[in-house]
Amino acid sequence: MSLAKDIHERFKSGEKSASAIVEDHLQKIGSSDTKVGAFLELFSERALVKAKELDQKRKDGKKLGKLAGVPVALKDNILVKGQKLTCASKILTNYVGTHDATVTRLLEEEDAIIIGRTNQDEFAMGSSTEYSAYQKTGNPWNLTHTPGGSSGGSAAAVSARMVPLSLGSDTGGSIRQPASFTGTVGYKPTYGRISRHGLVAFGSSLDCIGPFANSVEDIALCMEVLARHCHFDSTSLRKEQEHFVDLLKEGDIHGKKIGIPFSFLEGQSEQIASNFAQSIEKMKEQGAEIVDIDLSIMKYGIPIYYILATAEASTNLSRFDGIRYGMRAQAKSLEDLYDITREQGFGPEVKKRILLGTFVLSSGFQDAFYRKALKVRTLIVQAFKEAFKACDIIAMPTTPTTSFEMGSIQDGLSMYKQDLFTVTANLAGLPAISLPSGLSKKGLPLSLQLIGPQQEDARVLRFASCLESPLAPPPGFAS
Amino acid sequence: MISKEEIETLAKLCHIRIDPDAITEKLGTLIEYVKLLEEVDTEGVPECLHVIEGAKLELRDDEPGEVLDTFLENAPDRVGSMIRVPQVLS
Numbered sequence: 001m002s003l004a005k006d007i008h009e010r011f012k013s014g015e016k017s018a019s020a021i022v023e024d025h026l027q028k029i030g031s032s033d034t035k036v037g038a039f040l041e042l043f044s045e046r047a048l049v050k051a052k053e054l055d056q057k058r059k060d061g062k063k064l065g066k067l068a069g070v071p072v073a074l075k076d077n078i079l080v081k082g083q084k085l086t087c088a089s090k091i092l093t094n095y096v097g098t099h100d101a102t103v104t105r106l107l108e109e110e111d112a113i114i115i116g117r118t119n120q121d122e123f124a125m126g127s128s129t130e131y132s133a134y135q136k137t138g139n140p141w142n143l144t145h146t147p148g149g150s151s152g153g154s155a156a157a158v159s160a161r162m163v164p165l166s167l168g169s170d171t172g173g174s175i176r177q178p179a180s181f182t183g184t185v186g187y188k189p190t191y192g193r194i195s196r197h198g199l200v201a202f203g204s205s206l207d208c209i210g211p212f213a214n215s216v217e218d219i220a221l222c223m224e225v226l227a228r229h230c231h232f233d234s235t236s237l238r239k240e241q242e243h244f245v246d247l248l249k250e251g252d253i254h255g256k257k258i259g260i261p262f263s264f265l266e267g268q269s270e271q272i273a274s275n276f277a278q279s280i281e282k283m284k285e286q287g288a289e290i291v292d293i294d295l296s297i298m299k300y301g302i303p304i305y306y307i308l309a310t311a312e313a314s315t316n317l318s319r320f321d322g323i324r325y326g327m328r329a330q331a332k333s334l335e336d337l338y339d340i341t342r343e344q345g346f347g348p349e350v351k352k353r354i355l356l357g358t359f360v361l362s363s364g365f366q367d368a369f370y371r372k373a374l375k376v377r378t379l380i381v382q383a384f385k386e387a388f389k390a391c392d393i394i395a396m397p398t399t400p401t402t403s404f405e406m407g408s409i410q411d412g413l414s415m416y417k418q419d420l421f422t423v424t425a426n427l428a429g430l431p432a433i434s435l436p437s438g439l440s441k442k443g444l445p446l447s448l449q450l451i452g453p454q455q456e457d458a459r460v461l462r463f464a465s466c467l468e469s470p471l472a473p474p475p476g477f478a479s
Numbered sequence: 480m481i482s483k484e485e486i487e488t489l490a491k492l493c494h495i496r497i498d499p500d501a502i503t504e505k506l507g508t509l510i511e512y513v514k515l516l517e518e519v520d521t522e523g524v525p526e527c528l529h530v531i532e533g534a535k536l537e538l539r540d541d542e543p544g545e546v547l548d549t550f551l552e553n554a555p556d557r558v559g560s561m562i563r564v565p566q567v568l569s
Contacts, residue, residue, distance in 0.1 A: 081549075094553075095553055096552065096553060098547060098549040098550055098552065098553065099547060099549065190531070191530055191531055192531055192534070205530060234536065234537045234538070234539075235531075235534070237531065300515065300516060300519060303512060303513040303514075303515045303516050304516065306509065306512075306513055307513050307516070314493055318493070318494070321494070322555065323554075323555075323562060323564060324550075324553065324554055324562060325553035325554065325555070326553070326555070327555075328555035328556065331565060332565060333565055333566075334564060334565050334566075334567055335494075336565075337564070337565055338494040339490075339494050339495060339496040340496055342493075342494055342495040342496070343495055343496035343497065346495065351495055351497060351502070352502060352505060352506065352509075354493050354495060355486070355489050355490070355493065355495070355497070355502065355506055356506060356509055356510070357493075358489045358492050358493040359481075359485075359489055359506070359510065360513075362488075362489065362492065368517075369513065369516075371526060372516050372517075372519075372521060373513075373516060374526035374527050374528070375519075375521035375524040375525070375526055375527070376516055376519050376521060376524075377526075377527035377530075378524050378525055378526065378527040379519065379521070379524060381527060381530060385532075412505055412508075412509065413508060413509065413512060427530070428530065429530035429531050454531055454532060455531075
C-alpha cells in the first residue's frame with residue numbers, strides 16, 4: 001500500500017495499528033533499501049515509540065491528526081531534535097539536531113511518524129544525488145541510473161514504495177527533477193508557503209520545502225498540514241490555512257487556458273518532445289484551451305540562478321567553520337582551523353559553488369554579476385506575471401532528459417543544464433508540480449510540469465488532480 | 480578566464496584551502512557562461528529584493544523569547560559554557 005490517505009484510513013478505522021504499519025515499512029525498507037540506498041539513517045526506535053504512543057492515543061479515543069499512522073521520510077537537511085543531520089556532508093559528521101524544524105513539528109502534531117533521513121546531493125547542490133559524501137542512491141526504475149537530485153533519496157523512497165510521503169527541498173528544481181526521474185509526484189509550493197525554519201539554508205531567496213507522494217491527493221493532504229505562517233521565518237507568507245484536499249474538487253479544467261512557451265521548447269529531444277505533445281493532446285481532451293505564451297526570457301534562467309544561488313550559498317555556508325558544531329580539523333591558528341576544516345569537510349561541488357558565489361559578490365564584480373542578476377530576476381518575475389494574463393496555468397516538460405546513468409555526466413555545466421525548465425519557478429517564487437506522464441522507450445519515467453501564479457497553490461494542485469489519471473502510466477516499477 | 484592569483488584571493492575570502500590548478504578551468508568556464516546576462520537590457524529595471532509581490536521585510540520586536548539550551552551540545556571542544564578555540568590574541 002503506497003498512499004498516505006489509505007494508510008491513514010486503515011489506522012483510523014482500527015484495521016491496522018500504527019506499530020504494525022511502522023514495522024511493515026521498516027521491513028520493506030530493510031529489504032529494498034540495500035539496493036536503492038535512499039536512506040542515510042532510519043529512526044527506527046523513535047518511530048516505534050511514536051507508533052506505540054499513537055496506538056494508545058487511538059485506544060483512549062483522543063482526536064487523531066490528519067496524517068495519523070503515516071510514515072514520512074525527511075531529506076537530510078530538515079532538522080529533527082535529537083537526531084543526526086548531515087546534509088550529506090562530512091562537515092556535519094555527528095551533528096545532532098538541537099530543535100525541530102517547523103515542518104517536523106507540524107507533521108508530528110498531525111501524528112505522522114518520521115521514519116528516517118534520506119540521501120541528497122551535499123548541501124542540496126546537485127541534480128543526481130551523486131554528490132552525496134556518504135552513498136549513492138539508485139533510481140528504483142533502473143538502479144544504474146540516478147534518481148535525480150538534490151532530493152534523490154526522498155524521491156526514491158516514495159518511488160520504491162518504502163514510504164508513502166517524503167519531504168525534500170527545491171532551490172532550482174531539486175524536488176521536481178527527482179520526481180520526474182522517479183515517476184512520483186513532486187511539489188514545490190509558492191516561496192514562503194511552507195516555513196524554512198529548521199531547513200539548512202542553501203539559497204535563502206529560492207529554497208522551498210515540499211512533498212513527494214504517489215498521488216496528488218496525498219500532496220494536497222501534506223500541504224494542508226505544512227502550509228502555515230511561521231513566526232520564526234521572516235519570509236513565511238501570512239496566509240490563512242487552506243483546505244487543499246477539498247479545494248481539489250472545486251471544478252475541472254474545461255475551458256481553462258493552459259499557456260505553453262512553444263518557441264522556448266524548440267530543440268528538445270525526440271523523447272521529451274513527443275511525450276509533451278501527447279500530454280498536450282490529453283489536456284485538450286480534458287477541455288482545456290492551449291495558448292502560446294512568450295517566455296523567451298527563460299533562456300537566462302540558469303545563468304541568473306548560478307549567480308544568485310551560489311552567492312547566497314557562499315554566505316549561508318560560511319557558518320560551517322569548525323567552531324560551534326560539526327567537524328573540526330586539527331590546526332594551530334584560527335585561520336588554519338577555518339581553512340582546513342572547510343577544505344576537508346566540503347566536497348568539490350560545494351567548494352566550486354562557494355568560490356563562484358564569492359566571486360560574483362566580490363568587489364569589482366558585484367555590479368556586473370550579482371546586481372545584474374537581481375535585475376534580470378525582476379524581468380523573469382514580470383515575464384511570468386505577464387504570461388499569466390493570457391492563461392490560468394503554464395505547462396512544459398519538467399526536465400530536458402530522462403534519468404541518466406550514474407557517472408555519465410562529468411561536466412559541471414551539463415549537469416547545471418538539467419535545471420533548464422525548473423529554475424525559473426524558483427526565481428519567480430511560483431508554485432510548480434511534476435506529474436508522471438508516461439514511460440520512455442527504455443522504460444524510464446517522463447513527466448509534465450505545471451506552474452501557477454504566486455500563491456495559487458490550490459489552483460496548481462487542482463489542475464494536477466484533473467490531469468493525473470489521463471497522463472500517467474500504470475503504477476509499478478522495475479526493481 | 481580566471482587567474483591563479485584571483486582564485487587564491489577568493490579562497491582567502493571564503494576561507495577554503497584549495498589548489499587553484501584543480502579548479503581554475505572549471506571556474507573559468509562557469510564565469511564565462513554566466514556572462515550571458517550581459518546581453519540583457521536592464522536599463523531602469525529594479526533589483527529583485529522580494530520575490531513575492533507585496534512582501535516586506537518583517538522584523539520582530541526586540542524582546543527576549545525562548546532560549547535554546549541545546550545549542551552548545553554540538554561544540555567540538557567545550558569548557559563549561561564556553562567553546563575552546565585556538566589562540567586569537569598574541
